[in-house]
Amino acid sequence: MLSFELSYDELLAYQGTNPRPADFDAFWDKALLDLDSLPAEAEFVDAVDFPLTTATAQHLYFTGTGGYRVHAKVLRPAEPTGPAVLLFHGYGGEQPAWVELLPYAARGFTVAALDVREQVGFRTPSQASNSFSLQHHLVHGLDDGPDGLLYKHVFLDTRRLADLIGGLPEVDAARIATTGWSQGGGLSLVAAALTPTIKYVASVFPFLSDYQRTWDLNLETSPYDEIVTWFRKRDPRHLRQEEIFTTLGYIDIQNLAPRIQAEITLFTGLEDQICPPSTQFAAYNKIQSPKEVRTYPDFGHDDLPGAHDAIYQLIGTKL
Numbered sequence: 001m002l003s004f005e006l007s008y009d010e011l012l013a014y015q016g017t018n019p020r021p022a023d024f025d026a027f028w029d030k031a032l033l034d035l036d037s038l039p040a041e042a043e044f045v046d047a048v049d050f051p052l053t054t055a056t057a058q059h060l061y062f063t064g065t066g067g068y069r070v071h072a073k074v075l076r077p078a079e080p081t082g083p084a085v086l087l088f089h090g091y092g093g094e095q096p097a098w099v100e101l102l103p104y105a106a107r108g109f110t111v112a113a114l115d116v117r118e119q120v121g122f123r124t125p126s127q128a129s130n131s132f133s134l135q136h137h138l139v140h141g142l143d144d145g146p147d148g149l150l151y152k153h154v155f156l157d158t159r160r161l162a163d164l165i166g167g168l169p170e171v172d173a174a175r176i177a178t179t180g181w182s183q184g185g186g187l188s189l190v191a192a193a194l195t196p197t198i199k200y201v202a203s204v205f206p207f208l209s210d211y212q213r214t215w216d217l218n219l220e221t222s223p224y225d226e227i228v229t230w231f232r233k234r235d236p237r238h239l240r241q242e243e244i245f246t247t248l249g250y251i252d253i254q255n256l257a258p259r260i261q262a263e264i265t266l267f268t269g270l271e272d273q274i275c276p277p278s279t280q281f282a283a284y285n286k287i288q289s290p291k292e293v294r295t296y297p298d299f300g301h302d303d304l305p306g307a308h309d310a311i312y313q314l315i316g317t318k319l
Contacts, residue, residue, distance in 0.1 A: 004217070005270070005277050008295075016254045016282035018212040019246045024255050027146060032194065035065060035156050042164050044074065050098045054078050055105040057098055060112065064160060065153045071115040072161055075101045080170035081108030083319035086161060088180035088187035091137070091207055091223050092119050103312060109319070112165050116154055116183070138208075138223055139230045146250040151208065155251065158191035162198060173197050177315045178262075182275060182301065183207045183223075186253050189264070189283065193256035200318035201260070202311040204267040205301060210279040211248045219273050254279075257286035264291040265314055267307050269299035 006014060021027065040062045047057035052075075060072045073095055085104045089095050095113040104111040118137060141148035158178075166173035177200040178188035185206035192198040207223060214224035227248075231238060249255060266284050270277050284293060296304050 004219075004273065008270070011277055011281040012285070014278050014281050015285060016210045016213065016252075017216060018210050018252050018254070018282075019242065019249050020252075020255050021146070021246055021249045024250065027250055028194070028256070031152065031156060032159065035159060038065065039063065040160060040164060047073075047098070055102075060161075060164065062160060062164060064117065064157045068117050068153065070117055070157050070160070071120070073098065073101065073113045073115075074165070075105040075111045076168070076170065077105045077108045077110065079108055080110060082170070082172035083108075083175040083177070083315075084110040084112070084165050084168075084171045085315060085319075086158070086165065086176065086178045086188070086191060087111065087113040088158070088178065088184035088191070089113070089116065089120075090181055091183035093183075094120055104315070107316060109315075110165060110168060110171050112161060114157065114161050114187075116187070117157060118150060136226055136229075138226045142230060142244065142247060143234070146247055149247070149251050151251040154187070155190045155194065155256075158187050159194040162191055162195040166195075166197065175199055175319045177201065177319055179203070179311055179315065181205065185267075189253050189260065190256060192262040192264075193253070193259040196259070196261045198262045200315065201262050201264045202267070202314055203264065204304065204307060204311075205269060205272050205275045206253060206266075206280055206283060207275050208251065209253045209275070210282040211252060212245045213279050213282065214276060215245075217276055217278075219276065221274060223274070254283040254286055257283045258288055260287050261289050263289060263318060265311075266291070266293040267296070267304055267311075268293060269296045269302055269304060271298065271300040274301035 042062040045059045050057040055075045055077045058074045064070045101111045140150035178191045179202040180188045181204040185203040186208035
């Protein structure tokens with residue numbers, strides 16, 4: 001237990017290492033205003049490959065920042081009860097299969113699963129492939145400053161998805177939950193930070209937090225090894241170290257955490273060497289809304305036993 005990390009008591013007090021940019025709040029306030037001025041051009045297209053009688057399966061396409069066409073899967077129940085759930089997938093992974101969305105639709109919940117831009121090579125209705133890459137998303141655009149960071153745009157995609165789903169006639173925008181594992185856990189917190197009306201978040205070992213801490217721990221494993229690789233290729237003597245970690249601070253979920261108004265449940269394995277517990281607690285400790293943490297002392301970045309069932313029940317209870 002905690003063989004490479006802080007003690008549990010220290011985790012509960014840990015406030016993070018990565019620098020917070022001085023204009024962080026102004027940066028994100030402007031980003032949200034810019035997003036609001038950009039037409040979403042949303043299009044819902046029935047998924048003919050997955051016919052249902054209890055719900056309608058649809059592909060949602062919308063325009064995100066930079067003119068990027070973003071995709072999500074959506075299940076809209078035939079007899080909606082008002083709530084909605086937003087699902088976010090792991091780093092470089094795939095969105096859930098349609099059948100994985102059915103448990104929420106069975107409750108009458110609208111459910112949407114985002115394809116993170118540049119990670120999932122979905123095809124548009126015209127059959128034109130969407131570009132994708134397999135790695136280096138964390139440092140993508142780092143040379144171009146905070147506005148060039150790929151994750152800035154991904155974060156804004158979560159807000160746009162929340163707005164579009166919350167705006168559906170069958171959805172109560174005050175009864176939306178978000179959830180995901182790893183990158184999905186991070187994006188579920190981001191969505192709540194950028195969308196104050198989100199009510200509940202179940203976040204499992206969230207990625208995208210406290211970047212300098214991961215470097216200090218010297219865990220040269222994916223995904224945080226991208227930072228080490230960047231320095232080796234771009235700044236081998238670390239002459240720009242403070243600048244680089246400050247720039248990454250714009251997409252550090254610990255800095256967004258104080259904006260969250262939703263109730264939070266964090267699931268974490270205390271032996272996680274992919275997303276170290278201290279990076280997760282850096283964000284968790286800054287959340288000011290109601291929250292709890294469920295720890296798995298002997299588990300790392302694993303399939304945490306019982307977590308899937310617990311999340312399903314929690315979302316049903318909280319919404």
